[in-house]
Amino acid sequence: xSAPTSNGHRPTPPSTLSAEQWGSQLIxxxxxxxxxxxxxxxxxxxEVRALALQVHQARGLVALxxxxxxxxxxxxxxxxxxxxxxxxxxxxRRAERRRTALxxxxxxxxxxxxxxxxxRARTSKERLLNPNRRLAATxxxxxxxxxxxxxLIGFGVVFMSATVHDGVVGMDGPWVGYxxxxxxxxxxxxxxxxxxxxxxxSRQVPRGLYVLDGGLALASLVLTVVPWGLRYGFDxxxxxxxxxxxxxxxxxxxxxxxxxxxxxxxxxELYEELQPSRLTDQTADTVVxxxxxxxxxxxxxxxxxxxxxxxxxxxxxxxxxxxVRSQLAGDAYELVRRTLDPR
Numbered sequence: 001x002s003a004p005t006s007n008g009h010r011p012t013p014p015s016t017l018s019a020e021q022w023g024s025q026l027i028x029x030x031x032x033x034x035x036x037x038x039x040x041x042x043x044x045x046x047e048v049r050a051l052a053l054q055v056h057q058a059r060g061l062v063a064l065x066x067x068x069x070x071x072x073x074x075x076x077x078x079x080x081x082x083x084x085x086x087x088x089x090x091x092x093r094r095a096e097r098r099r100t101a102l103x104x105x106x107x108x109x110x111x112x113x114x115x116x117x118x119x120r121a122r123t124s125k126e127r128l129l130n131p132n133r134r135l136a137a138t139x140x141x142x143x144x145x146x147x148x149x150x151x152l153i154g155f156g157v158v159f160m161s162a163t164v165h166d167g168v169v170g171m172d173g174p175w176v177g178y179x180x181x182x183x184x185x186x187x188x189x190x191x192x193x194x195x196x197x198x199x200x201x202s203r204q205v206p207r208g209l210y211v212l213d214g215g216l217a218l219a220s221l222v223l224t225v226v227p228w229g230l231r232y233g234f235d236x237x238x239x240x241x242x243x244x245x246x247x248x249x250x251x252x253x254x255x256x257x258x259x260x261x262x263x264x265x266x267x268x269e270l271y272e273e274l275q276p277s278r279l280t281d282q283t284a285d286t287v288v289x290x291x292x293x294x295x296x297x298x299x300x301x302x303x304x305x306x307x308x309x310x311x312x313x314x315x316x317x318x319x320x321x322x323x324v325r326s327q328l329a330g331d332a333y334e335l336v337r338r339t340l341d342p343r
Contacts, residue, residue, distance in 0.1 A: 131273040138270065139200075142263045146196055149252035149259075150189050156249040157185040160224045163242050167227030181223055185249065188216045192256045199264045202271050205257075213253045221246035282328075289329035290336065292319060297333075309334055 064070075074082070127133040165177035191213050195205045224242050232238065273288055293315055296302045302314045310333055316326035 131270055135267075135270040135274065138263070138266055142199070142259065142267075145259055146192075146256065149256040150192060152252040153185055153188055153192075153249050156245045156252075157182050159245045160185070160220065160242075160249075163228055163245075164223045167224075167229075167231055170231070181220065184216050184220050184223065188213060188220075188249070188253060191216070192253070195256065195260045199260050199267060202264070202268045205260050205264070210257065213257070217246070217250040217253055220249055285325065286328045286332050289315075289319065289321065289325060290332040293329045293333050308337055 127137055161178045161181045164181040165175075168180055169177035191209050195209055198205045221243070224246050225239060228242055229239060269288075269292060272291065293302060293310060296315075296318055297304055297310055302318055303311050305311070310330050312323070312326045312330045315321070315329050316323060319326075321329075
């Protein structure tokens with residue numbers, strides 16, 4: 001059934017008309033009330049058109065308000081929030097890449113340092129296993145340390161010679177007074193050189209050197225303090241200032257004798273290892289270890305059982321050797337002891 005017509009034409013559907021056109025169709029073409037004024041007709045026309053516009057807008061909203069795009073579209077605030085999240089994620093990834101790169105660099109540096117220390121340890125092990133290289137390294141260290149006490153004594157002599165000169169002959173006295181104190185200090189240096197030569201040749205330092213060094217140090221202290229005090233007075237400041245250099249000289253002498261006592265047994269053991277022998281390496285090593293064990297037992301550094309057998313574990317810990325070498329050294333000690341004293 002076709003739609004009704006008006007004057008032979010089909011009416012235009014309202015949905016296809018604009019708001020003004022559709023609203024204009026609702027307005028009658030002429031007025032039926034002749035007594036209405038022109039102003040009222042114009043007002044009614046405007047009201048109808050406004051209402052028609054609202055209806056048209058409402059129909060458009062009804063058609064579009066259920067579109068999914070309205071629900072999926074992000075607001076400006078949401079877009080700013082998503083932007084901040086994205087920037088934060090990129091920043092975290094950059095920080096993670098930086099940490100990873102720095103960790104790789106640090107790992108490479110640690111590996112390089114570890115390799116360097118491994119090379120040093122390997123070189124040190126080779127030097128320790130080679131008696132010649134071990135002796136050379138120990139001797140260089142001994143010579144370097146032995147140069148320190150004579151240098152300190154030299155500085156003390158320079159200061160104390162002026163003090164002794166002023167105390168003995170006065171500030172305006174002859175220059176010979178400067179030679180009084182060096183005569184005692186030079187003897188100290190000679191004594192230290194004697195001890196150095198004894199240790200260098202694996203000899204016992206003469207006990208008389210200790211007495212001589214003590215007497216010379218005491219004489220140097222007396223020459224520095226007493227004449228000055230008798231001439232200018234024993235005030236606390238000057239007495240302390242003149243005593244300290246003498247004490248420095250005494251400390252240098254003590255340090256030098258400590259070096260002698262530490263390095264002499266080391267050189268003795270190294271010289272023993274370097275002695276030429278026709279024995280095998282294992283036998284020579286056992287003989288050397290036996291001698292060191294015997295000395296340690298005499299010094300009560302290694303315990304001995306009631307039967308006279310030394311503790312193998314104590315030998316191993318004392319000399320830092322393996323179980324086989326400590327066992328051989330203990331067996332050699334027992335064998336020699338039974339041979340020399342069959343009881």
